Structures are given as structure tokens and as C-alpha cells.
Amino acid sequence: MHPLLTVNNLSIRFQDGNLAVDDISFAVADGEAVAVVGESGSGKSVTALSLTRLLPAPPACTVSGGIVWRGKDLLAADHAAIRRARGKEIAYIFQEPSTSLNPVFSIGYQIAEAIKLHRPEIKDVNAEIARVLELVGIRNAGQRQRDYPHQFSGGMQQRAMIAMALACRPKLLVADEPTTALDVTIQAQIIGLLRELQQQTGMSVLLITHNFGIVSGFADRVIVMFRGKIVEAGATREVLRNPQHPYTRALIDCIPQLGQNKERLTTIDYSKILDSR
Amino acid sequence: MKLKMNPLITVNNLKVYFPVHGGLLRRVVDYIKAVDDVSFAIRQGETVGLVGESGSGKSTIGKSIVQLVTVSGGEIAYDGVTVSGLHGGDFLPYRKRIQMIFHDPYNSLNPRMTVEQIIGEPLDIHFKKMPKPRRRARIGELLELVGLQKSHADRYPHEFSGGQRQRIGIARALAVEPEFIICDEPVSALDVSVQAQIVNLLQDLQQRLGLTYLFISHDLAVVEHLCDYILVLNEGKIVEHGEPEQIYQSPKHPYTRKLLAAVPRLCL
Numbered sequence: 001m002h003p004l005l006t007v008n009n010l011s012i013r014f015q016d017g018n019l020a021v022d023d024i025s026f027a028v029a030d031g032e033a034v035a036v037v038g039e040s041g042s043g044k045s046v047t048a049l050s051l052t053r054l055l056p057a058p059p060a061c062t063v064s065g066g067i068v069w070r071g072k073d074l075l076a077a078d079h080a081a082i083r084r085a086r087g088k089e090i091a092y093i094f095q096e097p098s099t100s101l102n103p104v105f106s107i108g109y110q111i112a113e114a115i116k117l118h119r120p121e122i123k124d125v126n127a128e129i130a131r132v133l134e135l136v137g138i139r140n141a142g143q144r145q146r147d148y149p150h151q152f153s154g155g156m157q158q159r160a161m162i163a164m165a166l167a168c169r170p171k172l173l174v175a176d177e178p179t180t181a182l183d184v185t186i187q188a189q190i191i192g193l194l195r196e197l198q199q200q201t202g203m204s205v206l207l208i209t210h211n212f213g214i215v216s217g218f219a220d221r222v223i224v225m226f227r228g229k230i231v232e233a234g235a236t237r238e239v240l241r242n243p244q245h246p247y248t249r250a251l252i253d254c255i256p257q258l259g260q261n262k263e264r265l266t267t268i269d270y271s272k273i274l275d276s277r
Numbered sequence: 278m279k280l281k282m283n284p285l286i287t288v289n290n291l292k293v294y295f296p297v298h299g300g301l302l303r304r305v306v307d308y309i310k311a312v313d314d315v316s317f318a319i320r321q322g323e324t325v326g327l328v329g330e331s332g333s334g335k336s337t338i339g340k341s342i343v344q345l346v347t348v349s350g351g352e353i354a355y356d357g358v359t360v361s362g363l364h365g366g367d368f369l370p371y372r373k374r375i376q377m378i379f380h381d382p383y384n385s386l387n388p389r390m391t392v393e394q395i396i397g398e399p400l401d402i403h404f405k406k407m408p409k410p411r412r413r414a415r416i417g418e419l420l421e422l423v424g425l426q427k428s429h430a431d432r433y434p435h436e437f438s439g440g441q442r443q444r445i446g447i448a449r450a451l452a453v454e455p456e457f458i459i460c461d462e463p464v465s466a467l468d469v470s471v472q473a474q475i476v477n478l479l480q481d482l483q484q485r486l487g488l489t490y491l492f493i494s495h496d497l498a499v500v501e502h503l504c505d506y507i508l509v510l511n512e513g514k515i516v517e518h519g520e521p522e523q524i525y526q527s528p529k530h531p532y533t534r535k536l537l538a539a540v541p542r543l544c545l
Contacts (some may be wrong), residue, residue, distance in 0.1 A: 039468050040439065154331060181466075183330050183495040188539040210468040213541025240543055254473040256498040258540055259525050264480065265473035265502065 005028040010065035023227040033205040035219035043228040047221030052086040088118040091170035095177040097157035101149040118168040134161040155186035284318035292350035313513035324490040326504035339459040355448040373403045376450035382442035382463040386434040393430040403453045420449040440471035
């Protein structure tokens with residue numbers, strides 16, 4: 001299968017000399033769900049942002065390597081080409097829905113913005129808004145689209161964000177910690193919803209998370225990042241069952257499990273991991 | 278250990294109603310029953326978990342104990358004394374004994390204050406006569422107690438990571454030597470790996486200082502790990518309560534089952 005997205009030797013360096021991402025390569029195939037797992041500061045969000053050049057321009061931040069999207073190198077592409085891919089072909093959902101949504105515009109207005117920009121052929125915008133809101137499980141969508149973000153709960157706000165991302169029928173959905181700000185019950189719902197939508201629409205998903213717990217049962221493949229480098233990559237079941245790198249094992253071990261009856265939770269011993277490199 | 282049998286804090290039929298205003302004159306047309314007839318007791322040295330989704334009223338219960346919200350009905354007794362009716366100065370001695378750790382370490386620390394000022398603020402209120410050098414030494418002690426360094430006292434919150442900030446929040450709560458700490462979702466905003474560190478720290482502190490915790494969380498896995506007793510809250514009411522094993526192995530209420538099902542599992 002031809003990969004949809006190929007990232008070759010990507011390095012991202014900030015102005016202060018901090019090498020956030022250090023020579024990583026990976027690919028996402030059409031219709032595949034890939035998870036990038038790592039702690040804060042491991043470079044996973046920066047990688048996601050670099051895909052459509054959402055990072056600050058040099059010299060604040062220098063990106064090198066190649067990001068090949070459906071045969072085109074996005075790092076070398078001109079502004080217009082990037083604008084076409086950003087949002088339309090590669091859509092994003094961010095961590096905190098309450099700060100991603102603009103509080104002074106209605107939910108419907110904000111979804112309409114995306115539709116009008118990327119799908120000008122659509123005549124009945126309101127019907128399309130209602131359709132995508134229903135798709136993400138918001139009841140009474142025709143009326144609720146007139147609501148403002150503060151009238152939505154956290155879970156509903158995240159659903160609205162997903163609706164906004166899906167409104168442009170993207171080929172790749174980048175979900176950057178989509179459930180971290182939400183309750184566990186809502187987390188389960190949102191992950192379930194993403195899985196369902198992925199199967200329905202056949203889009204690819206790049207899920208970025210710090211929690212191995214939500215990866216199993218969602219992603220086909222996992223990429224584990226530690227301090228800017230990929231330390232392990234493979235099929236989800238394989239990685240979870242038989243983690244090769246000590247960091248992967250540590251990340252899996254520190255998740256509290258029900259009915260485990262451990263005295264203490266396992267924390268990550270960084271010196272051990274750095275030694276083993 | 279004094280009177281281990283007697284509860285340290287007793288909450289009886291607690292009600293917190295928020296008025297809903299409506300109509301032309303903004304009259305009170307209805308009430309939102311955030312906490313509706315909740316009763317529980319916590320013994321000294323024990324950790325009680327309060328679990329529920331957002332909007333279930335669990336934070337409101339925590340806030341009502343330290344009088345950050347007005348109680349509409351019921352009674353809160355601390356160490357045998359009814360504290361729910363006390364005002365201002367009368368409540369202050371109890372406010373020293375009950376401290377709180379908040380959900381979001383990014384918003385609960387004032388970005389314009391140094392760590393010394395943040396941790397020193399409760400000392401200024403409850404230990405007005407503490408001399409300057411003693412105060413400085415106490416702040417150093419507290420920082421070391423929570424796994425930070427003395428030299429961190431002169432830094433600002435933005436210089437710290439999320440986990441370190443939560444440690445500062447814990448040091449601030451411990452500054453006035455409290456007996457009872459209300460932990461309002463202290464780990465939900467943190468990475469799983471950092472979450473484990475903070476949970477372990479809370480356990481260590483409990484053993485060293487003999488603290489009593491009310492641990493508020495939406496994550497049953499953490500609560501089950503940490504708590505001696507669990508209360509499950511839904512729409513302002515306690516729907517189930519019991520020991521962790523009992524809740525985990527034979528949940529009776531459908532809502533508890535729903536919460537259990539939502540806990541991420543590593544299906545291997």
C-alpha cells in the first residue's frame with residue numbers, strides 16, 4: 001500500500017538550541033490508525049504541528065528533513081499548497097476544546113467557517129453543519145449549532161471540534177491528546193467515536209497521547225517517542241505484549257490498573273533508561 | 278494516635294443548591310441541586326475517595342467543607358465541632374487544619390509570585406508572628422519534603438513542569454501543618470508517568486505526617502489504588518459506597534459499572 005504520509009529524517013530545532021525532534025522517520029498508510037506515545041516534552045506534539053507547518057517560521061524554529069504528503073513534499077511546498085492541505089486534507093483536533101473554540105462565535109458559525117473555506121461547492125451550509133454535528137453524536141443538532149461554546153460541556157465541545165475537523169472530509173486526522181482534558185467516561189466515548197468515524201470514513205488517524213491505556217484497541221501501530229527520538233515502533237499488540245525498549249515498558253507499567261493491589265505505583269527511572277541506550 | 282475510632286470529619290445531609298435566575302426581574306425560578314443530601318464520615322489517617330463525572334458535585338463537596346461555597350443545608354462537623362455555621366475568624370482555626378490541593382497546577386499558582394511567596398502566603402495568615410529567617414527555613418523544609426530543592430524558592434511557577442508545579446501546590450497545602458487535605462483531582466491534568474510520582478508522594482506524606490485525605494477524582498483506577506473507602510457520586514447523590522475491592526469486584530449501581538468500564542485497560 002502506498003503511504004499517505006511519509007516523514008523522513010525530520011528534525012526540529014528551536015532558536016534556543018533545543019533539539020525537540022531528532023531525526024525521526026515514520027509513515028502513515030491510507031486508512032491506518034497510528035498512535036504516537038510519549039511524555040510531555042518528548043516532541044510528539046511538535047511533530048504533529050510540523051506536518052502542516054504550523055510551527056513558527058525560522059529562525060524561531062527550524063524544521064529539516066522531508067514530509068511527503070501524497071507524493072508532494074510539504075516542507076518545500078508554497079504557501080497556497082500548504083493552505084490547501086491544512087485543515088482540508090490534514091485536519092487537527094487539539095487537547096483543550098475550551099481554548100480551541102472561539103467563545104464569542106456560535107458553534108455553527110465556527111464549523112461554517114471551515115466548510116465555506118474548504119468546500120465552497122456546498123450550497124446548504126446549515127444542513128451540512130447539522131449533518132456533521134449529528135455524525136459526532138450531538139442530539140438536536142439543528143438547534144444546538146446556534147449555541148455558544150460555554151453552553152456545551154467539555155465532552156460536547158470536543159465533539160464539536162471533531163465535527164469541525166470532519167466537515168472538510170480530511171484524509172488524515174491528527175488528534176493531539178484529544179481526551180487529556182476530559183473525564184475517563186467521556187474519554188472512553190470520544191475514543192470510541194473516533195474509532196467509529198475512522199471506520200466509517202476510511203480516513204487515517206494519527207493519535208498523539210501520553211497514555212498507553214487508550215492506545216490499545218484503537219491504533220494499528222504505535223510509535224514511542226522519548227526525548228525527541230523514536231525509541232520503538234511496531235504493531236500495537238506486539239508493542240504492548242512485548243515491549244523492547246525499557247522506556248516503553250516503563251510507560252506501560254506506570255498506568256494504574258484496576259484490581260492490581262500494588263502498594264506503590266511504578267514511576268519511570270530515567271537514569272536506567274538513559275544507561276541502556 | 279488519638280481516638281482512631283472517632284471520625285475526624287462528619288458530613289451529614291449536606292445540600293448545596295445554586296439558584297437559577299430567570300424572567301424579567303431575575304427572580305430565583307429554580308435551583309440546581311449540585312449536592313443533594315450527602316452524608317459520610319472520614320476517620321483520622323484514612324483516605325476516602327470521591328468519584329464521579331464532571332458535574333456530579335464532587336468538587337462542590339470539597340469546596341463546601343472549606344467554605345468556598347455556601348452550604349444550603351445539612352451539617353459539617355470537624356473533630357466533634359460543627360463548623361458549617363462558623364463565620365470568618367471563628368472558622369479560621371479550622372481552615373488551618375483543613376487544606377486543599379487543586380486540580381490544575383497551571384492555574385492554581387499565581388504566575389507573578391515566587392515559589393517562596395506562594396508557599397509563604399498561608400504562613401502569613403496562620404503564623405503571623407513567624408520571624409523572617411524561620412519562615413524562609415520552613416519554606417526550604419517544605420520544598421524538600423515534596424521532592425524539590427531549597428534553591429527553587431526564588432523561582433517563578435513558569436520555570437517548573439506540571440508535576441513540579443503540583444508539588445509546589447502540595448507544599449503550600451502542607452505549610453500550615455494541616456491534618457486533613459482535600460485533594461481535588463490533583464493528578465488529572467498530569468501525564469500518566471507524572472501522575473504515578475504524585476500519587477506515590479501523597480502516600481509517602483500520609484505515612485510521614487499522619488494525614489487524612491479526601492481524594493476527589495474521576496478516575497476509578499487511581500482512587501482504587503489510593504483509597505481505603507470509596508464514595509461514588511452521581512448528580513449530587515452518593516449512589517454507592519464501600520471498600521475498593523467491593524466496588525471493583527461487585528459494583529451494584531449501574532453508574533459505578535459505567536465508570537469502571539470507562540477505565541482504560543491494556544488489553545494484551
